[in-house]
Amino acid sequence: MIDRATSAYRPKLIEVALPLDAINKASAREKSIRHGHPSTLHLWWARRPLAACRAVIWASLVDDPSAHPDRFPSEESQAAERERLFNILERLVVWENSNNPDVLSEAQAEIKLYVEGEPPAVLDPFAGGGAIPLEAQRLGLRALAGDLNPVAVLINRAVLDIPQRFANRPPAHxxxxxxxxxxxxxxxxxxxxxxxxxxxxxxxxxxxxHLYPDVIGVEGERLTPIAWIWARTVKSPDPAWGGHVPLVRSWTLRKAKKNRPEVWVEPIVDTATQTINYRVITNSAGGGGGKTVALSPRQ
Ligand SMILES: C[S@@+](CC[C@H](N)C(=O)[O-])C[C@H]1O[C@@H](n2cnc3c(N)ncnc32)[C@H](O)[C@@H]1O
Known part of the structure; x- marks a missing residue:
């Protein structure tokens, strides 16, 4: 443990001040990133923003200027140096700079000034979606990650381990x-x-x-389904009906909400041909001006 009373104690930037507005803004923006963010690989329920993790790791390794009274003797000189560090951090947290070699090497060089020899490894035993070890790796640190949940371990393997193992290697295909x-x-x-x-x-x-055909819309247009709903089927107990019928608890696809009409599936039973067709119905009475789409049969 470090004794704060001894002169060996050097406060880190995170203990003194952080440019919170910039970090918060970059963290909030991440929610709308649709390309390149690990959350597009798998939605982890408790994922932390990458910008916040990046900022926290960096500011935990870089000394606050007050730790070096020999170089920054006055409060003014410390404030000026802190501003310089804030400037680096404000650029570091921007999503577009995540792989910017200039910004990253500037941030990594700053860390090297304040660690003796090699920067320390970062261990996150509760890594979840891997935000902390990923950012540690980005800052040039050795990252170790673990989690109780095998899904989290798989995400970490995909995000941290495999890209490192195949780094700078040509494709095999x-x-x-x-x-x-x-x-x-x-x-x-x-x-x-x-x-x-x-x-x-x-x-x-x-x-x-062939098991996932396109469907034909009411105007004869070809529509590609984006999801399939599966149902178990049983042989119909009706002696006049030889086929199988689906067992479905609810035909509702979307419940009605304010300004959002209900959508459900309607089975259309044709006893003459002994087939069941399905169509999707949007309840226009709910205020949404819905339309009916006929689905081709899926037996
Ligand atoms: C708050 S989440 C971590 C979120 C992570 N920092 C991220 O950005 O995605 C906490 C994690 O701790 C894991 N966990 C809980 N108890 C654990 C245990 N005893 N050993 C290892 N991992 C555990 C959970 O599976 C969960 O992924």
Missing amino acids: PTARKDLVTWAGAQGLAADVGAYGAWMRVEAKRRIG
Whole structure:
């Protein structure tokens, strides 16, 4: 434990002051980032904003100017130096600078001034979505992460471990390899994930695509479903009906809310052909001006 009374104690920036407005603003903005943010990989329920984690780790390693009275003897000189550090931090927390080599190396150089030799490793035993170890890694620190929940461990493996293992390596996929000129950082891995992902998509469509057909809208247009609702079926107990019927607890797709009409599925039973068709109905009486979309049969 550090004795605050001894001269060996050097307060860190986080203990004295932080540019909270800039950190809060960058943290709030992250909620609307739709590309490149780990939350687009998997929604972890308790994820912390990357900007806040980045700021906290950096400001926990960089000394406050008051720790160096030899260099900053007056309050004015300390305030001026603090402003300089704030300036670095304010640029560091901006989402667009997350992979900016100039901003990152400036921040990393500042850390190196205040750690003897190697910067310390960061251990987050409750890593969840991995925000803290990811930001530690970004700041050039060795990051160790763990979690009780295997889903969190999987996210951390995908975000922290695998990109590091394949860093600066060319893609393995022949087309991706041909298309990519440089493979700095995770570029090679990303190209492989893209190329093999596209192959899997094509292959999945070829093998099981017939089970997920497009539907035909009321005006005859082709619509691609974005979700499927599965139901168990049982053989109909009706002696006049030979087919299977679905077991469904509720046909409601969306409950009515203020200015949002209810949407539900309506089965259309044709006893003559012994088929069931389904259509999606939007309750226009709810105020939303709904329309009915007929779905092609899915037996
Ligand atoms: C608040 S969340 C961490 C959020 C994380 N900082 C992020 O940004 O995503 C707390 C985590 O602690 C984990 N946890 C709870 N009890 C634990 C235990 N005894 N050992 C390891 N992990 C545990 C939970 O699974 C959860 O992921």
